[in-house]
Amino acid sequence: MSKVLVIAFAEQDGSLGKAALEALAAAKQLGGEFCAGVIGEKIDAAADMLAGAGAAKVFGVAGSDFAQPRYASDAAAAEAIAKAAGAEIIVAAGTSRWSRVAAGVAHRLGGQIDTHVTGLAVENDAPVVTRWYYRQRMMAQMTRAARPWVISVDPGSFAAWQGAPGSASIEAVDVTLGDAAKRTQVTGVRTPSSGQQTIRPEADVLFVAGAGWTKKQPDGQFHVAEAEKLILDFVDNAKASLGSSKSLVDQKGEGQAVLTCLSHLNQVGQTGSTPRHPKGLATCCHGEEPHVVGWRFITERRAINLDANCGWAQGKADVLYVADSFAVMEKVNALLAE
Ligand SMILES: Cc1cc2nc3c(=O)[nH]c(=O)nc-3n(C[C@H](O)[C@H](O)[C@H](O)COP(=O)(O)OP(=O)(O)OC[C@H]3O[C@@H](n4cnc5c(N)ncnc54)[C@H](O)[C@@H]3O)c2cc1C
Numbered sequence: 001m002s003k004v005l006v007i008a009f010a011e012q013d014g015s016l017g018k019a020a021l022e023a024l025a026a027a028k029q030l031g032g033e034f035c036a037g038v039i040g041e042k043i044d045a046a047a048d049m050l051a052g053a054g055a056a057k058v059f060g061v062a063g064s065d066f067a068q069p070r071y072a073s074d075a076a077a078a079e080a081i082a083k084a085a086g087a088e089i090i091v092a093a094g095t096s097r098w099s100r101v102a103a104g105v106a107h108r109l110g111g112q113i114d115t116h117v118t119g120l121a122v123e124n125d126a127p128v129v130t131r132w133y134y135r136q137r138m139m140a141q142m143t144r145a146a147r148p149w150v151i152s153v154d155p156g157s158f159a160a161w162q163g164a165p166g167s168a169s170i171e172a173v174d175v176t177l178g179d180a181a182k183r184t185q186v187t188g189v190r191t192p193s194s195g196q197q198t199i200r201p202e203a204d205v206l207f208v209a210g211a212g213w214t215k216k217q218p219d220g221q222f223h224v225a226e227a228e229k230l231i232l233d234f235v236d237n238a239k240a241s242l243g244s245s246k247s248l249v250d251q252k253g254e255g256q257a258v259l260t261c262l263s264h265l266n267q268v269g270q271t272g273s274t275p276r277h278p279k280g281l282a283t284c285c286h287g288e289e290p291h292v293v294g295w296r297f298i299t300e301r302r303a304i305n306l307d308a309n310c311g312w313a314q315g316k317a318d319v320l321y322v323a324d325s326f327a328v329m330e331k332v333n334a335l336l337a338e
Pocket of ligand 1: 284
């Protein structure tokens, strides 16, 4: 097997985040010996975790110049670590920080890269990666002869490595940055200005609201304010993540009655996101293919729709409740409040 290197960025407290621990678990699936490299302001706790996971060597680039994400310093550090390790297979978590530099690092090393990898195995003594194409409609398994081969794994695709930290003896890798490499400064972090944080990637349940919530209901009336309350009560009580269909968030631009808690950031689907959660519940949503393609990584799917012939009934959901979402969610919220 080729020489495997896991590269990770340390969190602000010096430890490893969940995505990095997932990438570590992914690399361990390749079997055999592996090395690790860690970059950050403080890296001791992260290095101990990597040692605890069995890294034969832990290379480190540490210091205030490497505290914040920045192309020039992150790429230089990753390149130096990969060269020091003589890495042939480089595995890292596809976080925004790594994704910014991953292709550049592969190019500097004269290697090749695959991103959005969701599975990793060994066949004929060589890694085989799984990834999806065409907005998660087609799955491919492939391998490459080129080395180094950089593999970015999608967060949420592997169970995070769990175990006791070891005691690393860090092999410091020297990276000297010129002034030009330090020009970019992160001056702050902005989060979306929607009043409430409703997108929770780590939640057990994804709750998806469809356009039906804002349509005339069987009594001939609109119940938009009631819909918003039912949805937010559920999302708060169940600590669920809130997704939406495109039709519902598009209504904002079309001047129709809208749910103010939703923006295009919540949109799930072909032109939206493909979140990862163990369970999902679609409500007042028709289950059309461009929407459902975003449910690829939702393990158990349920839907509530008045229409027994909706898209969810065409093999797209594990369970379809043919029912009124207003009535069902009112009852569910009452049970959750008990
Ligand atoms: C190129 C392209 C890209 C697209 N990308 C996306 C995408 O990323 N994401 C996306 O979502 N869509 C996408 N679409 C649009 C998609 O095809 C659908 O139009 C959209 O998902 C429909 O949204 P909906 O199901 O919320 O609304 P509707 O189709 O209007 O369905 C509303 C549903 O609510 C039900 N309903 C109403 N009242 C109740 C009630 N009280 N209880 C239970 N059920 C009720 C109705 O029976 C109906 O099935 C895309 C389309 C194209 C062409």
